Amino acid sequence: MKNNYIPLGLKSFLGALGFVAIAGTCQAADVYLVAKQFNTTMPDGLSVSMWGFAEDADADLSTDGGEMASAPGPMITVAPGDSVLNIHVRNDLAEPMSLVIPGQTAGMSPVMFTDSTGRSRVRSFTHETAPGGIETYSWNAMRPGSYVYQSGTHPAVQVQMGLYGAVTKDFAAGMAYDGVSYDNDAVLLHSEIDPALHEAVVGGTYGTVDYPSTINYEPRYFLINGAPYPDAMPLYDHKPVPGETVLLRFMSAGLQTHIPTLVGPNMDVVAEDGNLYPYAREQYSVLLTAGKTIDAVMASPLQGIYSIYDRSLDLTNAMDSDGGMQTRVTINACNGDIDGDGMVDLQDFGILRSQWGQICTVDNPCSADINGDGSVDLQDFGILRVDFGRLDCLTP
Template sequence: MNPKRFYKAFYVVGAALFCVPLLAGTCSALDVYLAAKAFSKTIVLNGQGAIAAVPMWGFAQDADGDLSTDGGETPTVPGPAITVSAADPILNIHLRNDLSEPVSVVIPGQAVGLAPVRLADGRVRSFTYETAPGSIGTYTWSIRPGTYLYQSGTHPAVQVQMGLYGCVKKDFSAGQAYERPWTAYDNEVILLYSEIDPALHNAVANGTYGTADYPSPIMYAPKYFLVNGDPYPAAEPIVDHAVTSGERVLLRFLNAGLESRVPTLQNLFLRVVAEDGYAYLYSKEQYSVLLAAGKTLDAILTAPASATTASYPVYDRRLGLTNGATSPGGMLVFLEAGPGGPADTFGPATSGVAAAPNPTNGASMVALSANADDTGTGGSNIAGAEWWTGSDPGAGAGAPMLAADGVFDEPAEALTAQIDISLWTPGEVQLWVRSRDTAGNWGSAGSTSLSVTAAPADTVAIVALSYRTSDGRLRVRATSTAIGGSVTLTAYAVYGADPPALLGTLAWRPRSQDYRGQFNSIFPKPDFVTVTSTGGGSVTVPVP
């Protein structure tokens, strides 16, 4: 992707967003004080101590919280992670610019009024107002839940690559990333991807950027590939606390680079729940994600059960896995999951088993519903469920049930199944339900009684009847009010007061939803044709 084209498209869209005004009254806000500074970053190339020094820019957290003095704070790449409380609707970033050129701060995906700064020829240099060298500026957002990048909005194809970026996050509520309940989590991991082209950094540092030596980011050719600011072997995931078995872990993926990345989780699956700060209607199970430049993604990983600490590699499938000419390196980190509390040895509890309609005569499908809950019996996610009638067929041998929300991914699930009972014998039937958790435990069963009544006689109609005297061909087309194809229709020829003579059964036609039959050499011509149904219906009509 052309880096300049990406940023141009990205921020032209952002500039159209409306400004959210601050209303009068008491309102809490988070104030963050950052300084933009230049520094030299040491890149660890391998495990034998080889290093490289790269000139960079970065954000530093101001020590005294007022930006009045330079306390010697060391900038980092990425910048300090900003966590906005669910109770704080407003984020204020106060920025002191200690660099030699103007900078600014934007958060792609957050609604705010932008004030672009243009060059003399009309081209946009900055997507919002700038903070001049040696000055202090304030940038304000009415922040909504999600995972986002904060970064320089001034010449972003260069300044972001120099290191002016970081992660900002806000949850919908404590332990829940978004409004949708399946985004609840126990732990979180931040994985922020970026790259370094040493030639670009050196050109900016020595003043040759924009000359023939390095005219623009079109020449961008990264050599170092970073996760949370470092390449492997120094790269580490940012984890809230040590991951343990059974935890729901929120993975926050961010890409501050100019190239797309494909973070891939080896030997595990995750559920992608949000993109660019917007929750999906339904989660998607994947083992990798496409992380385009400037994009953020959120996914839920359930840490597998393990008696010992297990290590799971997360790597870039686009093979940003070198440090210059050194390999292995780049975008490779390991997620470690240790054993949690006591092993889950109990299955989910089943409750609320119900069937509707009840009683039923089989004229329509029966909806079976129930609730499976493992929160009090081990805390594992629900993995499946089944139902049966009569004798217990054994765990796993029943008819499957589905999760009402479409996917089994929580410790408590609503269950559903549709049952055709049109051929069941009338009487009281006990319906049993049980479920299984991800630890493999089947729980105790719950049940409900379903009253099956005799179905009323169906209504049979002859909708077409013809007789050809030349060869005695008789054609019959009939319908029944019984569920399509569930009954058998039989045709008879009637001659005066004689007993009906059997013609044969009519064939069910699913496409036309009727029954048809052709009977040949029927002599003499019958006076009537009678059609009877195994559902109890019958009709007699004269032969035309």
């Protein structure tokens, strides 16, 4: 079961990035999404108009609960026993959209249009959801693996605008593919933002001389799970524990090639596009081309900080270095290390004290709610006390 594990000390940006919705999880084979516009803020302060998905909280698309959209949209986890996935969508955008999952079979009804020279051309890979409309997209034979769901309508624009998300299904409980077991997984969904494209789409100038097409695509922000470094975070199943086997699910919804590279131990690369390799490949980096998914196993890493960075060197936020597509798999041996500095000390106690008695929700997450029961209380203090004085939380 995928929990809403929220990394410590990150409260400040969570709301702005819609992380809450990213972490939202749909276990059922029926998922209710709303496509809508929202804004995201880059580390240098630039606000970018995005299109994204929100999970409809009451599973009733005829009512609007005002949910915040995010890009990537909610992660969808299909249970090993479920062969059917239905995604019900309401389209709050001003143009038609649709949903496809490359690598999963579905009955497709392409939508054509006649262009200015009279040619019949494809606009959507499958049936559309009109602005304001509600439709259902079904996959009746879901295969195990890591996949990206995304818009199947004018994808050069709509996927780039943010209409994408991760969908996974395991072969069996704790087993991603036949013979590939894991204890914890981390989704790393890569994408890019060219702010000029977003401005042109929202401003209605896309397709004009101002921004003719994605042939002029020049991304300036490089994201993992919807945010560039330092805000990029792996999306875990649960808070990593030393010694457990971690499945890294690399995915790309961007238009460019990236090369996620792990600093430290090699990975066993086990699958590509949801297809299990006959033999695992031991590598320190993976070639993540546009639309690709790659699964790799980190075998039993001890506590420590393991960097993952893009060897295509998209490591900048516009003109600023030390940004872009890089993140850390942080494996902390101490539950009481609230600030994540590798030590359980008076600073952690101070955070606990300042949040004492708070009620914690997804909108108001508390870093000091160590046991995740929704309140900062004596139980959390008890956990901190057990670890108090440890200096080796991040030292292998």
